[in-house]
Amino acid sequence: MTEQPRFRLGFLTHVQGRDADLARTYRNAQELFVVADELGFDVGWVAQHHVPLGGGGLSSPWTFLAHAAARTTRIRLGTAITVLPLEDPIRLAEDVSTVDALSGGRVELGVGSGSSDLEYAAFGRDVARRRELTSEHLDVVRRALSNEEVGAPGFRVQPATGDFTDRIWQGVFSERGATHAASRGSNLLLNRAAYGHDAPTDAVQRPWADAFLTAWDRPRRPRIGLSRLVFPAKDRRTALRYIGDDVHRAALRMAEHGAFPKGLDLDEALRRFHAFHGSPEEIVTAFRQEQVLPLATDLITQFNPAVPDHDATVRALELIATEVAPALGWRPAARNEPAPAGV
Numbered sequence: 001m002t003e004q005p006r007f008r009l010g011f012l013t014h015v016q017g018r019d020a021d022l023a024r025t026y027r028n029a030q031e032l033f034v035v036a037d038e039l040g041f042d043v044g045w046v047a048q049h050h051v052p053l054g055g056g057g058l059s060s061p062w063t064f065l066a067h068a069a070a071r072t073t074r075i076r077l078g079t080a081i082t083v084l085p086l087e088d089p090i091r092l093a094e095d096v097s098t099v100d101a102l103s104g105g106r107v108e109l110g111v112g113s114g115s116s117d118l119e120y121a122a123f124g125r126d127v128a129r130r131r132e133l134t135s136e137h138l139d140v141v142r143r144a145l146s147n148e149e150v151g152a153p154g155f156r157v158q159p160a161t162g163d164f165t166d167r168i169w170q171g172v173f174s175e176r177g178a179t180h181a182a183s184r185g186s187n188l189l190l191n192r193a194a195y196g197h198d199a200p201t202d203a204v205q206r207p208w209a210d211a212f213l214t215a216w217d218r219p220r221r222p223r224i225g226l227s228r229l230v231f232p233a234k235d236r237r238t239a240l241r242y243i244g245d246d247v248h249r250a251a252l253r254m255a256e257h258g259a260f261p262k263g264l265d266l267d268e269a270l271r272r273f274h275a276f277h278g279s280p281e282e283i284v285t286a287f288r289q290e291q292v293l294p295l296a297t298d299l300i301t302q303f304n305p306a307v308p309d310h311d312a313t314v315r316a317l318e319l320i321a322t323e324v325a326p327a328l329g330w331r332p333a334a335r336n337e338p339a340p341a342g343v
Contacts, residue, residue, distance in 0.1 A: 006329040007293075008340060010043035010188065011036055011317060012080055012302035015064070016055035018309060025056040028310045030068060035314055037072040039321035040332025042339040044068065045080040045300060050119045055307045062095035068102035076339045080189055080227065081171045084141070085113055085133035086123045090151050092137075093144030104204030105162050106339070107146075110189050110225075111138060112171035138184070142168065166220055166342055178208040182215035187223040191290065192302060193273050195259035197318045199275035202291040209295045210258075213332060223342065226296035229275045231303055232319035233312075236278035240266075243306035245277060247273055250305030273305065280323035287328055297342070299325070 002016055017025035019152040033044045046064060049057035058064055065077045071221045078101065100107040114120075120127035125270065144157040146163040168185040172178050174197065181188050194204035209224055229247075233239040237240040244266055251269030254260045261273050276283045287293060301320050303313060321332065333339055 002136060007296055008298045009040075009321065009325045009330050009332075010045055010078075010225070010298055010300040011041055011318070011320070012045040012047060012300050012304070014047045014049065014053055014056070014302070014304040015058040016087035016304065017309045018055055018307060020268045022056055026058075026064070026307060027314075029058075029064075030071060031069040031310070032184040032313065032317065033075065033077075034071050034077045036316055036321075037075040041075055041321060042333070043076040043078055043298065043300070044072075045078045045108075047080055047304075047308075048082050050086065050122065051116050062092075063336050064220040066099045066102055069099055069106065072339045074106075074333065075118075076106045076108055076341070077103055078110055078169070080110040080169070080225070081112035081114075082110065082112040082323065083114035083119065084129050084137045085118060085125055087137065089140035090136040090157065092145055093141050093150070096141075096145065097157055097159055100161055101102060101159045104338075108169065109141070109164070110169035111141075112189070121270070135184075138168075138170075138186075142299055154201065155307055160207070166223065169223075169225060172208065175211045178212040179215045182212045182217075182222065185218050187224045187225065188212045189300075190227060190230045191243070191305075192227045195254065198261075201216045202293075206295075207294050220296075220329050222343070223297040224292075224295055225298040225300050226292050227302060228290075229277075229306070230283060230301040230306070230324065231272050231306065232280045232283050232324055233277070233316070234279065236282060239277040242308040242312050243275070243277060243303065244270075246306040247275060261285055280319055280327070284327040287324075293328075294296075299328075299330070 013029050015029040035046050048061045049255055050059045061079045074279040117127050145161050147160050147282045168186050169189045170181040171189040190205050194201045197204045231239050231243050247271045248266045249262050251264045255262045276286050
């Protein structure tokens with residue numbers, strides 16, 4: 001019997017690239033799923049953005065994941081997140097169930113409310129109701145993915161799905177949100193940064209994780225997905241060559257909207273994004289001080305807001321899977337063994 005890992009290892013892509021050819025950016029992102037599948041990553045995640053990011057952004061994650069399902073064999077496929085208020089919940093459930101069927105039951109559904117006024121305006125939705133709409137739509141999605149009637153008497157989503165009880169996640173940005181996710185039986189997704197706080201991200205989020213676990217009242221084990229900016233390289237100087245400018249520019253943009261203080265230097269930008277960067281040994285040492293990781297069932301590594309070139313991205317994934325994560329207690333599943341659905 002294969003020993004279960006202490007946590008599942010994932011990677012998250014926002015589907016960005018330096019190339020003006022967005023199709024190439026998408027193809028490169030698909031290649032990351034193939035590489036991660038071969039390296040033993042347990043879950044590959046994508047983020048939905050209707051408004052373009054610098055260098056790309058993915059508006060239609062479920063078509064993207066359907067293609068990834070055809071190119072991979074074992075890695076699980078998820079969204080962190082799908083912007084739920086902008087979706088028709090029944091149509092979303094149809095897409096999710098289709099990808100789940102095509103992938104052999106490998107889907108993880110992460111949802112959230114989003115925050116872009118422009119996206120809400122484009123879809124004719126009231127951004128002031130985003131939390132209410134998230135709850136309403138998630139109720140419908142849950143029923144649909146439980147093969148219950150939705151929309152009208154006699155209507156059920158096809159294809160019928162497997163058990164999604166422990167495969168629905170909610171992204172939150174507060175202790176109240178974490179408690180609400182627990183009350184709904186959703187797994188918890190924590191972002192790589194805690195906006196609007198001066199304390200370190202893990203110090204801010206640890207009470208959220210504790211509140212989630214305290215509020216959990218379901219018979220199954222609660223799951224916490226911890227998203228972190230992780231970029232290993234030969235040394236810190238090399239890592240900063242790939243991510244420093246992007247992280248600094250992103251922090252300055254966030255400051256314009258009040259999420260970070262204005263006038264941040266690079267060191268403070270890296271701290272605000274809670275960046276783990278440098279040699280694998282330096283990153284492992286830093287993670288051993290991370291306050292939320294001991295509670296996490298899933299470590300979700302990402303490079304955003306940095307946009308390293310494709311070769312550097314692949315090399316970073318290799319270092320995460322072969323040096324960083326194993327030193328923290330993770331072990332890849334055997335090549336012919338499916339990624340664990342839970343831990």
